[in-house]
Amino acid sequence: MSLPEKVELLWRRANETDDAEAFAQLEDLIAEDEQAFRAYVDLMWMESHLPFANSLVKLGCDAGQPVASEALSRPAGESKAAWSGTLVAIAAVVLALLTLTAILSSGDGEDAGSVAQSVPLEVGAKDESLAGDGAEPERKVAFSNLAHPPKVGGVSGGVLVDEEPVPETISFNFHVRSILSENCFYCHGPDPNHREADLRLDTEEGLLNAVEPESPEDSELIARIFSDDQDMQMPPHYSGRSLTRRQKAILSRWVEQGAKFEQHWAFMAPQKPAIPDVKNGDWAKNPIDRFVLAKLESKSIKPSPRAKATVIVRRLHLDLIGIPPRPEQSRAFVTAYQADADKAIDELVDRLLASEHFGERMAMPWLDVARYSDSNGFQQDGDRSQWPWRDWVVRAFNANMPFDQFTIEQLAGDLLEKPTQDQLIATGFNRNHMLNGEGGAIAEEQRNNYVFDRVDATATTWLGLTMACAQCHDHKYDPITQEDYYKFFAYFNNVDEKGNVDRKVGRQQCAKPYIQMPTDSQSDELKRIDGKIAPLNRELADSDQEITKAMRRWEIEAREATPESMGRDLFNILVKDLSERSKGEDNRLKGWFLEHAASQRWRDLKKQQVRLQGARRRVQEQILTVMVMRERKQPRETFVLQRGNYETRGRQVTTGVPSFLPRGNVDEGSTRLDLARWLVSEENPLTSRVVVNRFWQLFFGIGIVKTAEDFGVQAELPSHRQLLDWLAVEFRESGWDVKQLVRKIVTSETYLQTSKFRKDLAEIDPENRLLARSPRYRLPSMLIRDSALLVSGLLNAEVGGKPVYPWQPDRLWKEFSLEKFGYRPSQGNDRYRRGLYTFWRRTVPPPNMFDSANRQTCTVKQARTNTPLHALTLLNDPTFVETACFLAADVMANGGEGAAARSWVQDAFARAVGRDASQSELESLVRAFDQSHDFYESAPEQAKAFLAVADAVAIPADGEKLSNLAALASACQVIMNTDEFMTRE
Amino acid sequence: MMAGEKKMDGARFAQLVLSGHARMRMLVLSIAPGCQDVDDIVQEACAAMWQKIDDYDADRKFLPWALAFVRFQTLAWLKSKGRDRLRFDDGLVDRLCQAIASDGEAEGARTEALELCLEGLSESDRELMALRYVDGMKVAEIAQKTAKQNAGRSATSADSLYKTFAKLKASLLRCVRSRMEETGHVAS
Incomplete structure (x- = not known):
């Protein structure tokens, strides 16, 4: 054994077994022998540097899969996570360093925030071991996290409040918590893995460690926020966060007034407030x-x-x-x-x-919430047919179904006693998630992803909670623990599904559980076919012995002289000895024998049977299939998944509602139906508020709580908190x-x-949160299209049914689907259905419906952007061109003989905008008409080309009629692109 | 509670810590064989350094100063774990500290050489190294794993695997040395 080997052996023994003897030998050896000493230093160098060698690390990551799947137990200090954690720590230090250098060189406190934000770092979030009491530079990393960027300034209900005087009486909920949550909770909040100095400021107990009630001068928290010393100051200068003078004064006064703690307002049941007195009582209608x-x-x-x-x-x-x-x-x-x-x-x-x-209008935002789509998403993006669910929603709103029932049927209709078909369809809500049918997808991983999605969608829709944060760690701001998350998860974890695609017919792909909804004619057809097959089946079964005998005789001949039409695999069965064949194999051979080699009578029977079976399958494939919820008989166990990874199971949990909310009579181990009922119970402080807030948002553009998706402690405070509570309680008491x-x-x-x-x-209330006027904003693009269709007279206002395929650019689907999906526009007036019914492909949504939700995950707020593409779409998209042309043709047809430009334009304007045009508007439009008319008169080919875009419009043969129509159509385009046309005034 | 303005800014300190990080770990490994809390020890040592950063004389080298903290922290750790009997003689620890600090000089060149030498290994050898050093698997575990993969055939015993590792490391060491000599560094 060489010296280095001897050194290593001793070190190894000392290392792995705490072997005192080996240790003493090692010490003797390296203390006495210089060469051994060198060998030891070399060995240590290797051992400490190899884990950081780039060429190994790269490999280690790539080859991670087999190791992870082995589930081997490792000491924490040596685990891969710890190693990569160390690497991350190093990277974090480097990045923090860059940030810091940038801040220092900018020399401007205000820029600090933006620099910190601009560091693209996930590091802080990944490595929770950093949070310790470590050295200063490492702490900086905690803030450089894009998931939690700092907000700017003091805003309450959208109204800038920095200018306002500090309130006389400070309320923890309405003045203090938002300051602490925004500036302190990231490091001093509910997540223990990320807590600094073991101090938390989100509980009464925690706060008392930093606050001395009634004496701000003795309170560490107050001293820190007023400190000029960079090392003392809180929040730390590198966090990008800072308190305004007003915020500091509020905290100080709060302590002075006794530092009273309150539970977060949205987590306490709403109480119906008294209706306030006002001076101008006559103005108020309700x-x-x-x-x-x-x-x-x-x-x-x-x-x-x-x-x-x-x-x-x-x-x-x-x-x-x-x-x-x-x-x-x-x-x-x-x-x-x-x-x-x-x-x-x-x-x-x-x-x-x-x-x-009405139901269609209310369904629009609900479809965004429910991530409804006509395709599955992901690369394959196969079609699905969930539209019966969409129609259920429309019908439910039209029938004024109470919202509690609306909730229960969608979340747990399948668990109701003897559920109706409609109640099953309603549960499609939680099957609207994306579905991954790709070959390489791991079914169990996908299945977990679907459950994650259900948790997120359900929590956002009904509770206004950002539950997803707690998938991997305790929530950073709200008191949602990881265990709470997986208890909630457990409600949705028992669906009878495998995570793969079970039914593929053409483009259609869907996953169990599902129900089938044959039409009457399909049912009749199936019955007819079954009626014909039955006697054939019987006859063949009765003759089975005879057939088998004949077959055995034939087999001997066939082995000698194999029929040429027989395929290789069947031949392989044929040559197998009877004892080696499986029953299935033998039956396949029998099928072939009957069809090709048996006596005429049997052959005829068999052929008829095969033909009918084919017909049956074809009918079966056409039957509408809707994915729904259904529980497994054998309940699945649920575990806390460490870091949200389905392969690393922690402790086992059962169902349960989040522990910080009143549980009412919902116990551990309750069902999904219990959860649904709890959501709409009086105990639950959130649902009624969250739901009325979304209705408010629908009619006022912004909710009373602007963050409609989040009612947790990071939520923006309600602009009218008493109004919100009044509406919430009224809504519930009205029977939803x-x-x-x-x-x-x-x-x-x-x-x-x-x-x-x-x-x-403009200055006081730029977002109109005080509601001293009605809001004014651009209509959702879907409604601009619907309006154009209605105004022109083209709208096909039929309600419900299969999705339709209105015009869209040629090859758009092909381009985006690697040539997989062709797009065949609907024919006839299916093209003029409302936008709600346009086929929604997740990977390629309808191109003229800009600003729509992506329908991939739950979305409760609509985007409102403004780009030139929108204007270009409204001017040039064939649907919009066609509506303008059709409006023009219709106006001319109804204008009577001898009508001229002025009256046409007048009519078109009134139809489109809903009022008479003013004199000056009329003059401009007539001028526009005249100009276009001059142009089209000299260029009839252009007029024809323009009008040809509109399939529904006949091109006049008469030259004068042609240029009039084209000119009026241009004027209509102008009208339908006015602000008034596309704005909710 | 916290100290006032520091003489050194945090960025500079981070840079220094980063450059000496692997050496600090090396010291912990050397004087506390079998230690599972290497990272914690180094981190605590760093925290202590930052507190005392005003005592640091910027004209002198950082690494020897830092290693003193690591040494102290490691010994404290041994004590806290009741491993006092597994403690090298102070003189030996001194020598180790010196050795680790002194050939810290050529650290950059050495790690670069190691990188190149690793790239010279075969794919399967590199993978083996990654299993142990990056994924943190124990040699016995790796042996089990390969045994599973080769089900039916002769399993690699942990012992022979150790030998394989020793050979690989020895050859890496030779390679690093010769590269260092090529680039004009004194052989260590």
Whole structure:
């Protein structure tokens, strides 16, 4: 044995077994022998440097799979995670260093935040071992986390509050918590793995460690926030966060007033507040107005006057049914409004709430929430047919199904006693998640992903909680533990599914559990086929002995002289000895024998049977298949998954609702149905608030709580907290009556105000959170399209049914699907259905529906952006060109003989915008018409090409008619691209 | 509680810690065989250094100063684990500290050489090394694993695997040495 080998052997023994004798030998050897000493140093060098060698690390990561799957136990200090953790720590130090250098060189405190934000670091989030009391540079890393960027300035309910005086009485909930949560919880919050100095500021107990009630001068927290010393200062200068003077004063006054702690407002049950007194009581139509007015009066702001009747009727139509009024409807309303305004409004609202399009309008945001789509997503993105679920939603809203029932049927309709087909379809809500049918996908991993998605969608939709954060670690801000997460997970973990795709027919792919919904004719057809097959089956079965005998005789001949039409695999069965064949193999051979080699009578029977079986399969494949929820008989066990990885199971858990919320009568081990009932129970403080807030958002553009997706402690404070609670309690007490809630909102004076921009509020309330006017924003693109279709007269207002394929650019699907999916536009008036029914492919959504939710995960807030692409789409997309052309043709056809440009333009304008054009508007439009007319008169080919875009419009043979039509169509395009047309005024 | 303004800024300190990090670990491994808390010890030592950073004389080398903290921290660890009997003689620890600090000079060149030498190994040897040093598997575990993969055939025993590792390391060491000599560094 060489010297180095001897050294290593001794070291190894000392290392692995704490062998004192080996240790002493090692010490003697290296102390006495210089060469051994060198060998030891070399060995140590190797041992300490090899784990960081790049060429090994790369390999280690790539080859991670087999190791991970071995589930070998390793000492923590030597695990791969620890090693890579160390590497990450080093990387983190380097990056923190870069950040710091940048901050120092910029020399400007304000830039610090943006620099810290710009560091693309996931490191801080990954490596929780860093959080210890370690050296200063490592701590910096904790903040460089894009998932939790700092917010800027003091904002409450969207209103800048820095200028406001510090409130006389400080409330922990409404003044203090948001400051602590934003600036402190990241390191001093609920997540123990990430806590600094063992101090938490999100509990009363924790706060008392840093705060001396009634004496700010003795409170460490106050000393730290006022400190000028960079090492003392909190939040630390490198965090990018800082407190304003007002925020510091609030904290200080709060301590002075006794540092009273309160539970987060949204986690306490809403109490119905008293309706406030207001000075201008005449203005208020209903309690909503009193809440809004009280706040306005406290700031000496006057509300805005009512909108014009023409605006009100249009607003109500668009908000409640999603399509604008026809001119005659608009005129009738204006007349009724002049006679009795309140009555006219009430009647209009009643009519709209009763319209079958009400359900469509309400379904739109619900489909975004439910991530509804007509395809599965991922690269394969196969089709699915969940549209019966979509129709269920529309019907439920139209029937004014109480929201608690609406909740229970979607989450757990399958667990109701003797569920109806509709109740099963309703559970499609939690099968709307994406589905990965790719060959390489690991089924169990996918299955877990589906359950994750259900947890996220359910928690966001009903609880307004960002539950997903707790998938890998305790929540950083809210008191949701990882265990809470997996208890919630357990409710959705018992679906009878494997994580793969079970049924493939053409493009269609779906996964069990599902139900099949044959049409009457399909059922009849199946019955007819079954009726014909039965006697054949019987006859063949009766003759089985005879057939088998004949077959054995044939086999001997066939081995000698094998029929040429016989395939290789069948031949392989044929030559097998009878005892070696499986039953299945023998039956296959028998099938072939019957079809090809048996006597004529049997051959005929068999052929008929095969033909009928084929027909049966073809019918079967056409049957509508809808994915639903269904529990497994043998319940699946649920474990906490360490770091959210389905392969690393921690302790076992059972179902249960989040531990920080009142559990009511829901116990551990409760069912999904219990969960659904709990969500809409009186005990649950969140659902009613979260839901009314989303309805509010639908009618006012922004929720009372702006962060409609998050009601946790990081939520923005409600702009009108009493109004929110009043609405929430009213809603629940009304029996979750959706139409009543909607009626209350849209008949309020607040809603009916004009949306005209007010200069006096531009500075005070730029986002219109105080609601001193009605909001004004661009309509969702889906509704702009619906409006264009309606106004032109093309709209096919049919409700429900299979998705349709309106026009879209050629080859768009092919380009995005690697040539897999061709797109065949629907024929006839299916192209003019409402946007709700357009086929939604997850990987390639309809291109003219900009700003739509991606329908991949639960989305509760619609994006509102503004890019030139939108304007170009509205001008050039064939659907919009066609509607303009069709409107022009329709106006001309109805204009009567001898009508001319002026009256045409007038008509088109009234139809599109819902009011008469002003004199100057009319002049501009006539001028535009004249210019186009001159152009098209001299270029009839251009006119034809333009009109040819519109399939529904016949191109006039007469030259004058042609140029008139083309010119009027251009004018219509102008009208349909006005602000007024595409805006909710 | 916390010290006031430091003489050194955090960035510079981080840089120094980073450059000496592997050597600090090396010291822990050398004087506390079998230690599972290497990272914790180094981290605590770093925290202590930062607290005392004002005592550090910027004209002198950082590594020997830092290793003194690591040494102290390691000995404290041994004590806390009741492993006092597994403690090298102070004189030997002195020598180890010196050796580790002194050939820290050529650290950059040496790690670079190691990198190149590793790339010279065969794919399967590198993988084997990665299993032990990156994935942190014990040699016995690796032996089991390969035994599973080769089910039916002769399993590699842990002992022969140790030999394989020893050979690999010896050849790496030779390779590193010769590369160092080529690039004009004094052989260590």
